[in-house]
Amino acid sequence: MRNVGIIGGGIAGLTCAYKLAAEGHAVTVYEASKYVGGLGVDFDHKGNSIDKFYHVLLDSDRYLVNLLQEMGLASKLLWAPTGMGFMVKEKLYPFNTPVDLLRFKALPFLDRVRTGLAALYITKQKNGFPLDDIPATDWLKRLFGQTVYQNIWDPLLAAKFGERRGEIPAYWVWNTLTREKDGTQEVKGYVVGGYRYIAETIATNVQKLGGNIQCGVPVDTLDQLEVGMSVCAGGTVRRHDAVISTLPMTLLRGIVNSPLLEKLPLANLKYQGCLNVVLVLKKRLSPYYWIAVVDSGFSFQGVVETTHVVPPESVSGRHIVYVMNYGATDLPAYLMSDQEACFRAETELCRLFPQLTAADIEASYAFRAPFVEPVWPLGYLRVRAAPKVTGTDLYLCTTAQAYPMVTAWNTSVYLAMETVNAMRPFLS
Ligand SMILES: Cc1cc2nc3c(=O)[nH]c(=O)nc-3n(C[C@H](O)[C@H](O)[C@H](O)COP(=O)(O)OP(=O)(O)OC[C@H]3O[C@@H](n4cnc5c(N)ncnc54)[C@H](O)[C@@H]3O)c2cc1C
Known part of the structure; x- marks a missing residue:
């Protein structure tokens, strides 16, 4: 022993x-x-x-699911269908199916078609290993073209890796995309408790x-x-x-x-940090679990509504929404005071989602994690x-x-x- x-x-x-x-x-x-x-x-x-x-869990999380079974928690694991939205210039688009992509007016039509073909190509690529030495920025520009890169990928990469996005290997992006999107209905899981x-x-x-x-x-x-x-x-x-x-x-x-x-x-x-503001709402914000927000005057990179997966009954019928900023921990987007972060989250969400009013927001809280993920060279x-x-x-x-x-x-x-x-x- x-x-x-x-x-x-x-x-x-x-x-x-x-x-x-x-x-x-x-x-x-x-x-x-x-x-x-x-x-x-x-x-x-x-x-x-x-x-x-x-x-939340993804349905591809087999190591964690096995551990939950060993712990006797399998019966407490709930799965729910979820979807993604994309907000560009304050307009919210669904972003889940090929039809959604064809209707995504934030891009010219030919770029939408090219995006679909490039996404299909990525999911069919079985081995991402050779992408370890290729910058994600170069790879994405080559596959999707300059317009799509500039309007979609650059803000998304900047949101996750800030000024260092040019250093991230394409292998990481490929792996993330193939993990999260396999063309079937997206589901996410949560253990009650x-x-x-x-x-x-x-x-x-x-x-x-x-x-x-x-x-x-x-x-x-x-x-x-x-x-x-x-x-x-x-x-x-x-x-x-x-x-x-x-x-x-x-x-x-x-x-x-x-x-x-x-x-x-x-x-x-080097590591990325993350600032999360948690908003406790009296009503549902949107139909989507996750919304990427681009070019909309929003102080945060996205919106996650976990009560599409977490049963609202487990939080006394409330709806729980997170807004987040990933990035270096010496930047204002991470360092802003709790009070400012909560104020911005509340007022800007009400502006971007007009059906939400201040009276629907019960409370908001700010939390920081300084070491979420390395900036992979x-x-x-x-x-x-x-x-x-x-x-x-x-x-x-x-x-x-x-x-x-x-x-x-x-x-x-x-x-x-x-x-x-x-x-x-x-x-x-
Ligand atoms: C905003 C956000 C969203 C996320 N979303 C998801 C998600 O949806 N699904 C998912 O699976 N994962 C998600 N993650 C990632 C996940 O939380 C981490 O990958 C995971 O928790 C890492 O686990 P860990 O045990 O390696 O590290 P940690 O969870 O960081 O644990 C390290 C522990 O070490 C302790 N510690 C630090 N210093 C000392 C010391 N000197 N002595 C003793 N103890 C010390 C800390 O207190 C901490 O408890 C998310 C993370 C963040 C921040």
Whole structure:
């Protein structure tokens, strides 16, 4: 039996803990905040639990679905058909079917046809690997043409990666498009009780297997010993045979010293942050789960209405809408005050959706996540970190290894399995 310390009680850390504990190893999870769940945390609105950041499953999330089954949560997983809208110059278009595309008057007719053909070509391309060295901006311009790129893709890429969009590999875009759109009716899933409930259920199962979950205990320092590692957390120093870090690399660098620091990969990896404003509404906003908003004088990049998937009864009949800004964390779009973010979200949504009035908005809240996703540089497959940090007893299971998959709970479950598999020689 091995004794493994795990830093971070989000989905990655909890899944690693569960897999190791199920094989009879002693695990200790160190979680800085009061609750497990990481970015899947919730907040309370008048006795209702609401996710701080919108979270749903896709029907392609097979690793997470399998884990939910193992946790006995399958019967709580609900699926609902969803759709996407596109707002251009304050006009909202449906954007789900070939007919929607042909009617999408924001583009000249020939460009609509070209967009359809290019999208079809992308979904038929089975291997995106060669796209790892090609900038997404060049690839999209070539496939869709300058007009479509300028009007659709550039704002979407800018929304996700800001000034660094020219560096993102086409492989990431290809993978995201083929993951989300396969031509069939889009559905999304949600576990009744929310994402923190999923995390707490995994944590309970870890504890039943003898694992130790310590919340409110941030790891202050991590050091390599002659054999094994030492973790200093909550004023106590403990030795572990090995440690798994699930932290973003920037945070991990902050708790390790030389010579371990020099052994860590991905020294220059930058991350995107995300500002979310959550609006609690008395009525439905639109027919769509997600609306991309372009060229409409909106301070945010899009609108997500989760109560197309989350049953409104679970939030006492309310409708929950998120507006978001992804980007660098030193930009005004991320740094604006909570008050300003909520004010802009409320007033601008009322302008863009005239059926919504201030009286329909019960409350709004702003939340920030500084490390949502790395800004993937070109050729990332060549530098993607292996699960084991060479010459140490440290293993990684972090979103920095997600590429080309999108950062999501399903991906973290997959990464946890990959990390535990990489530990096999050490575990046996
Ligand atoms: C706006 C938004 C929308 C999203 N939508 C979806 C979605 O629809 N579906 C989906 O599947 N995913 C979604 N995601 C992505 C998903 O939340 C992440 O990919 C996932 O949570 C990553 O899990 P993780 O365990 O790697 O990291 P995290 O969830 O970030 O967990 C890391 C944990 O480490 C803890 N920690 C940090 N420092 C220390 C320390 N020194 N010591 C101990 N603990 C520490 C943190 O408190 C945290 O709990 C979304 C994310 C955001 C921000």
